Amino acid sequence: AQSVTQPDIHITVSEGASLELRCNYSYGATPYLFWYVQSPGQGLQLLLKYFSGDTLVQGIKGFEAEFKRSQSSFNLRKPSVHWSDAAEYFCAVGAVYNFNKFYFGSGTKLNVKP
Amino acid sequence: NAGVTQTPKFQVLKTGQSMTLQCAQDMNHEYMSWYRQDPGMGLRLIHYSVGAGITDQGEVPNGYNVSRSTTEDFPLRLLSAAPSQTSVYFCASSRQTSTDTQYFGPGTRLTVL
Numbered sequence: 264a265q266s267v268t269q270p271d272i273h274i275t276v277s278e279g280a281s282l283e284l285r286c287n288y289s290y291g292a293t294p295y296l297f298w299y300v301q302s303p304g305q306g307l308q309l310l311l312k313y314f315s316g317d318t319l320v321q322g323i324k325g326f327e328a329e330f331k332r333s334q335s336s337f338n339l340r341k342p343s344v345h346w347s348d349a350a351e352y353f354c355a356v357g358a359v360y361n362f363n364k365f366y367f368g369s370g371t372k373l374n375v376k377p
Numbered sequence: 378n379a380g381v382t383q384t385p386k387f388q389v390l391k392t393g394q395s396m397t398l399q400c401a402q403d404m405n406h407e408y409m410s411w412y413r414q415d416p417g418m419g420l421r422l423i424h425y426s427v428g429a430g431i432t433d434q435g436e437v438p439n440g441y442n443v444s445r446s447t448t449e450d451f452p453l454r455l456l457s458a459a460p461s462q463t464s465v466y467f468c469a470s471s472r473q474t475s476t477d478t479q480y481f482g483p484g485t486r487l488t489v490l
Binding site for chain 2: 267269272295299304305306307308309312314353357363364365366367368369370
């Protein structure tokens with residue numbers, strides 16, 4: 264069965280510092296990979312997604328993610344964090360064999376220090 | 378264009394009571410889904426629908442029923458609420474499948490006493 268692991272529950276970074284959030288997946292084939300963000304008290308919003316092709320994908324709000332097949336990872340990065348980036352970030356997997364099933368990781372809560 | 382709307386925002390139930398969480402979208406999306414969010418567990422898929430009259434189970438369907446009589450609406454029913462169903466519930470919709478961009482509603486916080 265497919266699964267998504269986000270090993271960091273909480274991360275704190277200073278404003279202006281770089282950010283990397285980790286995501287590992289378990290799946291027999293290359294899945295469809297996503298990052299969603301949830302601001303406090305809100306629903307989720309798609310940041311970016313990877314289906315195939317270039318392994319470095321650009322998203323909204325200056326985020327990017329890199330797919331590494333050898334490491335089964337899809338880490339999210341941002342070169343300079345803003346206070347408004349404080350939120351919870353979810354990595355997710357869409358099953359290639361069944362586009363209707365979708366699996367989220369447990370999330371990483373990002374705090375940004377002034 | 379309201380996107381995905383959910384009602385109510387908050388609800389408190391007693392064990393054994395029933396209720397329906399409402400979800401509506403105005404984007405003419407075929408795919409709609411319900412998730413529950415619990416601390417440390419992310420979001421888990423309860424049920425989904427790929428069009429009017431077509432529903433199927435997700436990862437955690439027990440204790441929940443759904444139906445989809447129109448493209449716009451996808452209500453979630455709790456027939457006999459249990460404390461284990463205390464959670465935040467999100468409805469989402471996307472154009473065709475879960476791998477299209479999903480648009481989420483604001484959520485319903487449910488407490489079962």
